Amino acid sequence: MTQPVAPRAIRHTRRYAMMDSLMSREPLPHSVLLPGLPMTRRTLLVAGGIAAATGSGVYLDTRENTSDPRPDSPPAAVASSPVAGAILATPPPVPATPAVEKVDPGGVLAEASVADLRSFLDSGAFTIAELVSACLVRIEELDPGEGGLHAVIELNPDAGEIAARLDEELANKEIRGPLHGIPVMLKDIVATADEMRTTAGSLALAKNDVARDATIVTRLRDAGAVILGKTNLTEWSNFMGAAGQSGFSARGGLTVNPYHLNHSASGSSSGSAVAVAAGYVPLAIGSETNGSILSPATTCGVVGLKPTVGLVSRAGIIPISFSQDSPGPMARSVTDAAIMLSAIAGFDEEDPSATVAEDSSPAAALSSAEREALDGFDYAAGLDPDALRGARIGVCRSLFWFGPAVDARTEEAIAVMQDAGAEIIDEVYLAYEDPSPYVVLLTEFAYGLTEFLETYMPDGPVTSIDEIVDFNYANEDALLGRDQSGLTDALDAGAIEDPYYLEVRELRHTSIRENGIDAIMDELELDALIAPTGGLAESFSGGGGGGSSAEPPSVAGYPSITIPIGLIDGLPAGLHFFGRAFSEQTLLNLAYALEQALPEREPPTFIPADEPLPEG
Incomplete structure (x- = not known):
């Protein structure tokens, strides 16, 4: 059974009611006999x-x-x-500084927004060090052991020292940016030149040192974020072999869904989605080749944003495909996703879109001025709660295949958009050709992983795809009886100069970009396309769920965002917005306006694996 979606009245959210009670002060009565004098x-x-x-x-x-x-x-x-x-x-007396009421960060962490945490930190209600400590306590309570979520693959041993340094800067009014002191977690494919490893969940890379930070990490550090740790994932971002299980890696074990522990968190950015949903951190970085942000975001009830390929640098991120890979924010609200995107977006001369894929990247059509305008752009500042009014939204019926309950919930969300003033253009069908996708992915995986190992792990004990394959065969704990055909096939992959690879890549892009998404949006004058994001979370006991509608924008390299649209029998459902290259602000606006019109996101229930899901 589904719960009907009804527009919510304008009101304080629970977290702002909490903020009001903690932070507000009744004004003192102003009653004086003479101006500027206390009444003594x-x-x-x-x-x-x-x-x-x-x-x-x-x-x-x-x-x-x-x-x-x-x-x-x-x-x-x-x-x-x-x-x-x-x-x-007599000059008026200097008013006494009111005592700051201290707040336990552990009591607000699970559902606090970036703005909430920013307010607490700036007011002195708690310190960055205290916030980081609260994050670690929550992780220790919910993540390890039997019955744990297993979202975290490694914690940053330097987090306390980083927090203390940021606290000192905050006390001196030296604010690095909007993420100053905000804890963030990274999918374990993002290189960090610190005490943490970067392994894609593989034991083969567990002893490799990292030579330098990924560009995205540099941007996060510059914005003041505390890199709290790395999150688990489907090993090798689900490119290890044909039999990979979503959310499982040899290094991190199996990440489970925080709404019901006998259900999948999906993947491959499983741990990032769970870390945000479960309230370990307000923000995490995921990465998507085809659904790896959108799918876990929807099954875990959070917002997932996959930017246009090249808008956020891939330099220093263990790759699959430079044509499709894109790192992006995972958050509990559209606003927080926009804040994080503002911190990490910007073109990078080391990104493949500026090197090996310069001619085929969506960025190839941008002028230098357009690129500069997107670097440092504030996506959160432009969010408009009335953005649905007059917007033309195409309902992509060719992507409705996730079952009657998900379809029904999607129709309810569409009705909310209509009530908010959107013009719904129904029965949009997106047709495109995608011949030999494995040729493109395999060729780019072999090239990209070799480049990554040579650049970021030149001195490790395992420095090539050959050595990764050999390590897995030699270590039972690494392979665990699983298939590694993605890695072995990469040994025989063609070069990126191969004419057949180039022909297939060009055909895919022309079909899904110019003749697909661009053509249908131009013809119908659409602002965005929508579809159900995916099926409900799959049960480990078998049956139900799975899949995503991410493929068209993923193959095109175009942006996507998913937002929660409620629970169906205790499991989250999501709605997927996608559109033209570099239309992030439009998609964020539309998603934000719908988010504001829907009931509040329902937080995880952490139902034990041996208990049934609720109905309705």
Whole structure:
């Protein structure tokens, strides 16, 4: 059974009601006899003496009773009196700084937004170090052991030191950016030149040192984020072989769904989705080749944003495909996803879109001025709750294949958009050719992984695809009886100069870009396309769920965003917006407007694996 979606009335959310109770102060009554003077016994005596000597009454500068006959300002006799003049000339006292009410960060962390945390930190309600400590406590409570979520693959041993340094900067008003002191987690394919490893979940890379940070990490550090740790994933981002299980890696084990622990978190950015949904951190980085942000985001009830390929640098990220890979934010709200995108977006001369894929990247059509305008752009500042009014939304019926319950919930969300003023263009069918996709992915995987190992892990014990394959065969704990055909096939992959690879890549892009998404949006004058994001989370006991509608924008390299649209029998469902290259602001606006019109996101219930799901 599904719960109907009804537009919510304008009201404080629970978190803002909490903020009000913790942070608000009733104003002190303003009741003084003379301006600028506290009401003390001496003031009363002096003022009374002046009144008796001059025959005038004492006045009030602020009165609730507007019919009070006393004058608004002191009579001339009072103003000219030496005693009164001295009193009136006394400068107002410097108000005492009100004591800051301390707040336990552990009590607000699970559902707090970036703005909430920013307010607490800036006011001194708690420190960055205290916030980081609260994150670690929550992770320890929910993640490890039997019955744990297993979202975290490694914690940053330097997190406490980083937090202390950022606290010192905050005390000195040295704010790096909007993420100053905000804890963030990274999918374990993002290189960090610190004590943490970067392994794609593989034991083969567990002893390799990393030579330098990924570009995205540099941007996050520059924005003030605390890199708290790495998240688990489907090993090798689900390109290890044909029999990979979503959310499982040899290094991290199996990540499970926080809504019901006998269900999949999907993948491959499983741990990032769960870390955000479960309230370990407000933000995490995922990465998508085909559904790896959108699918776990929808099954875990969070927002997932996959940017246009090349808008966020892939330099320093273990790759699959430079034609399709894109790292992006995972958050509990559209606003927080936009804040994170603003921090990480920007063109990078080391990104494949500026090197090996320069001619085929969506960025190839941009001028230098357009690229510069997108670097440092503030996506959160432009969010518009009324963005659906007048927007033309195409319903991509060719991507409705996730079952009646998901379809019904999607129709309810469409009705909410109509009520908000959107013009719904129904029955849109997106047709495209995608011949030999494995040729493109395999060729680019072999090239990209070799480049990554040579650049970021030149001195490790395992420095080539050959050595990864050999390590897995030699170590039972690494392979665990699984297929590694993605890795072995890469040993025989063709070169990126191969004519057949280039022909297939060009055909795919022309079909899905110019003749597909661009053509249908131009013809129907659409602002965005929508579809159900995917099926409900799959049960480990078998049956149900799975899949995503991510393929068209993924193959095109175009942007996508998914937002939660409620629970179906206790499991989250999502709605997918996608559109033209570099239309992130439009998609964020539309998703934000729908988010504001829907009921609040329902947080995870952490139902044990041996208990049934609720109905409805």
